Amino acid sequence: MKSFSSILSACNFSCLVLLAGLSIFHDSVVLNGVTLMAGRFHVLFLHLPIGGMFALICIRLLKNATQQEQYEHFFSTVLSSVVLVSLLSAITGIFIAASGDYGEETVALHRKSGITFSVLLYAYSVIRNYLGTLAEKLLFTLLIVVLIFTGHQGGTLTHGKDFLQSNKIPVDSVVKDTVSVEDQLFFEAAVMPVIAKKCISCHNEQKAKGELMLTDADFWQRGGKSGPLIQAGDVSGSLLMQRVLLPDNDELHMPPIGKPQLTGDEIKTLRLWIQSGASYIRKVKSYMADDSMMSVISVLKARNEVKKSVYTFKRVTPDVLERLNTPYVHVTPIYAGSPALSATFFVASAYSSNALESLTEVKDQLVYLNLSGMPVGAGDLKKVSAFSNLEKLYLNNTKVTDKDVLQIKELKKLTHLSLLNTEVRSGIRKLFSATTGLSHVYLGSPGIQTDTINAWRKAFPKITFVEGIQVKETIPLSPPVFLNENGILADTDSIRLMHHIKGAAILYTMDGSEPDTTTGIRYTKPFVVKQSAAIRAKAVKEGWTTSQTSTFNAYKAGIKPKEVRMLSRPASQYPGLGTETFTNSQLAAISNTRDANWIGYRDEPCVLEVEFEKPVAVQRLVLNFACHIPQYIFPPTRIRVYGGNSLKAMHPLGSTLLKPIVPAEKEKVLSDTGQLSLSGKKCRYFRIEADNLSKIPAWHPGKGERGWLFIDEIFFYQ
Amino acid sequence: MSNPFFENRLRVNRRYFLGRLSLGLGTAALGSLLIKDLFSSETHTENLITQALPHFAPKAKRVIYLFQNGAPSQLESFDYKPMLNKMYGQDLPLSVRNGQRLTGMTANQDTFPLVGSYFPFRQHGEAGIWISDLFPNIAKIADEICVIKSMHTEAINHDPALTFMQTGAQQGNRPSMGSWLSYGLGSENQNLPAFCVLLSKGKGNGQGVYSKLWTNGFLDSVHQGVQFSNSEERVLYLLNQSGLTRDDRRLMLDKISELNHLNFEEVGDPEIQSKIEQYELAYRMQTAVPEITDLSKESDDIIKLYGADCLIPGTYASNCLLARKLSESGVRFVQLYHQGWDQHSNLSGEMPVQAMDVDRASAALVMDLKQRGLLDETLVIWGGEFGRTNYCQGPLSATNYGRDHHPRAYSIWMAGGGVKPGMVYGETDDFGYNIVENPVHVNDFHATVLHLLGLDHEKLIYKHLGRRYRLTDVAGKVVNDIIA
Secondary structure (H helix, E strand, O other): OHHHHHHHHHHHHHHHHHHHHHHHOHHHOOOOHHHHHHHHOHHHHOHHHHHHHHHHHHHHHOHHHOOHHHHHHHHHHHHHHHHHHHHHHHHHHHHHHHOOOEOHHHHHHHHHHHHHHHHHHHHHHHHHHHOOHHHHHHHHHHHHHHHHHHHHHHHHHHHOOOOOOOOOOHHHHHOOOOOOHHHOEHHHHHHHHHHHHHOOOOEOOOEEHHHOOOOOHHHHHHOEOOEOOOOOOOOOOOHHHHHHHOOOOOOOOOOOOOOOOOOHHHHHHHHHHHHOOOOOOOEHHHHOOOHHHHHHHHHHHHHHHHHHOOOOOOOOOHHHHHHHOEOOEEEEEOOOOOOOEEEEEOOHHHOOHHHHHHHHHHOOOEEEEEOOOOOOOOOHHHHHOOOOOOOEEEOOOOOOOHHHHHOOOOOOOOOEEEOOOOOOOHHHHHHHHHOOOOOEEEEOOOOOOHHHHHHHHHHOOOOEEEEOOOOOOOOEOOOOEEOOOOOEEOOOOEEOEEOOOOOOEEEEEOOOOOOOOOOOEEOOOOEEOOOOEEEEEEEEOOOOEOOOOEEEEEEEOOEOOOEEEEOOOOOOOOOEEEEHHHOOOOOOOOOOOOOOOOEEEOOOOEEEEEEEEEEEEOOEEEEEEEEEHHHOEOOOOEEEEEEEEEOOEEEEEEEEEOOOOOHHHOOOEEEEEEEEEOOOOEEEEEEEEEEOOOOOOOOOOOOOOOOEEEEEEEEEEO | OOOHHHHHHHHOOHHHHHHHHHHHHOHHHHHHHHHHHHHOHHHHHHHHHHOOOOOOOOOOOEEEEEEEOOOOOHHHOOOOOHHHHHOOOOEOOHHHHOOOOOOOOOOOOOOOEEOOOOOOEEEEOOOOEEEEOOOHHHHHOHHHEEEEEEEEOOOOOHHHHHHHHHHOOOOOOOOOHHHHHHHHHOOOOOOOOOEEEEEEEOOOOOOOOOHHHHOOOOOOHHHOOEEOOOOOOOOOOOOOOOOOOHHHHHHHHHHHHHHHHHHHHHHOOHHHHHHHHHHHHHHHHHHHHHHHHOOOOOOHHHHHHHOHHHHOOOOHHHHHHHHHHHHHOOOOEEEEEEEOOOOOOOHHHHHHHHHHHHHHHHHHHHHHHHHOOOHHHEEEEEEOOOEEEEEEOOOOOOOOOOEEEEOOOEEEEEEOOOEOOOEEEOEEOOOOOOEEEOOEEHHHHHHHHHHHOOOOOOOOOEEEOOEEEOOOOOOOOOOHHHEO
């Protein structure tokens, strides 16, 4: 143990001598590998004296609890170690200072105080046993003071001047709050915040690594040890960007590995600034025409906006909010932590003036109020006028009048006022002269003419007036709607029609012709049809174009055969419901070709054999089929009917050729019918043949293929 | 939660068990974790979330998403590529396709003949946005909309792409966007669901929509989208049966609620609580919904604005009008789906019909919100799940062609809600195939929408099965350039 102490004191002494030499010749220290490396150890050693001194204080505090001899031994050993690290710290400090990257003034102070501390500590370790108690205590206290001072200077060198006191976010210290973003210098508003956050701690007046200072524009233009920082307009030629863009592990990469790195957006900002000429004096607004800059500017604006909307009034407590909120009034902070409140009323039948009255409790905090659709009473806006910080007020679809609205003219903060569909008339003008802050007014009320609004636009150029939309063009009505669900009607069933638009008249025909004002029958009430008919209806109304035709195929049920047999094969993928498909009184939907009530033919025509219980005199036969041209489903080309009282003796009863589809009908999609008048001869058996299109015409995408034939119901009438 | 046995049965899972185990094994390690949770700002944010408030000042309060289901072709709507008309019929250069996988529907085609839009394009508005003649009314609001031409997605088929667009994941087990917003922002109007879904169908080739697209996923089921009916009664079974008064209903709900509470005490399933809340919501909806779904008081101008169809339940136009009314009444997220945009063939025949269905009403919605002073605070989104190929699928003729799925680039537009009006963002190459400028991934789109609503997409999280989930999962970047 003895030997350890003596080694320590020998070390201490030699260090003292070295330090003495260095402190005299610190200007002549030569930088080489050894001194550079030794210098870097300063970063390690400098913390040890601080810890050491702290340990010494602790040991002193325990003095009374330990035996004198033990205490003395313990204290002196630790003290010697602290002396050693202090001296080493001072020596290495001189080396690192020689690298010259630091502000001269601070370094000089730090060096002097550091040397003073180590020398003084050495002296203390030697002479403390010869000092009186008071003198010893004084000297020890002085050492602590010098250490703190030295440490602080060192901290300033590493972290910058305001490191301790500053509680501001670095970005904010640069951007000036009072000037709008557009009028700030781009360099100050966009570039400097990046540098302040990531670079300035090593490149300032106190600590100018690489002789580069970045604290203001003059220093930027001066550059550093390696030359000019920026080549205006030349991103890859600018040293700043070169260093930033080097790989992370490159020694010259900036910021050095381990320090916070620049983000992609920050690099983009620097790049765009250099690209655009690296101006130190251009304002933000002068960049606005440049699309590529917009992303940077929008971020700046957003940042500024957050600042602008800082409200000074007091925040209400959560219990107040809880009390004010009901299912019919929603009162909420505009975002988490904001003192500003918005209130919206819902469900007209639940509205009461008292609910509005209760908001008086938050009259200072309310910035947004929506009373749209509420039965706002005559005195209610008087209450609103107490909400002195109100910015947006919505009164759409209310019965408020000019007089009511004029009560809010004292609202100085009001910017938005929505008055669509109200009783407001031209008397509202007084409000615009009375208020100062209004920027947007929404005035879609039938009582206010466009001319009036145009005059206001001239008189109050600061206000944007938004008119209600008036549709001048005439557009088509929607077609009438048939309310019958099933097209197969019993004798008492009537046809019911409706139209969704009030005042639209419905005209219809039953003979298959297009209804118009001369041929059409005006629909007034449900009507009964005597025989199957395609009812065609249109809607007309003044100010509108006539609707398209909607068609409803109404079928009287007719007589039912005993059995239907299929003599040809339908396509396997559209078998329908088998033979009952033809007579089950269910019509298939045209919108759905997979409807089970369709039976589809393609490779073979449709050939059916129909048997009745006893001979019937069929006057008319109706066959319902699909016409869905885009889906290759065509009407039958020809329908033939044979009849007889035995299957062996069948005679032709009638035949019809259907009009072929023309190119203009290529989008046609509807259910259609083929109708045949028969002789009325009594027959028990019938054969029905419906031929599908053998060759789709050339204008159709399926040209040359066989057309599909989709049939659902067949009716027989006596 | 009085019964720890049931609590365990419901809440203990593998991760929970392992987490607890580590408490016994390494108290020290866990201690540091606990302290981290105590002081980190993360915990703070989670508390804020439960208050369901925006994280910062929002631009938009509500969203109306006009989803064009089936993927409308960008090349016939908003991405004008005259080069494709010039190179009509020529094969898609390999350098442009660049090895991209194709769907099974066209991968085996011998050639990939380029085909340009059959419909002419014109520039519209002060912004000079190129819009095809199929959308004359949307063209009129060119100065209100922001067209993003550089959307891209990861999925190549409808179901995964649609699910990705709606939930941020291709598998259907995550909460839908509307559910996230309901969770993050809460309901404005307690008399209506915060998330409503309206469906309509065009005449074009359609693709399915299914309720997994408006699922609450792992979020509480009160955040689930509520699908409206296309019948005259827009919310089925909402009204009291004849003979049952509102007081009777109240009495009945109170009794059922008592029973449910008893059951909850016993088994502790949180879904029971949700059920109680849903009954109460339905009770309040009985007053609010008839007021909102009654379109008969709308003025003639409004009806003409949206088109005559807007009074016929189940049409796109009526859904747009209803969407405006719901949104105006505080519904956070109104989701429309319009089917029929999958033009693999007969594009020049089907697309005009599809466009006619949506053009007038889509534009009307934007204008209507504007005249009410609500466009500022309502974000309207229009678009599909991916784009369509620049080459023809199937037979190519001078007047007709088809286009296959194309995930690499597609166009959508947004209006209002703090989005820059009259702007085109992003650009595709001359072939309309690859994005050459400002790509916007689906995750970026989600991050941006959340941002507009005042939500930080990295902080809107929900812990489920031991890990934190976000709508944007682990990706997404806010597109600041389109924010006003």
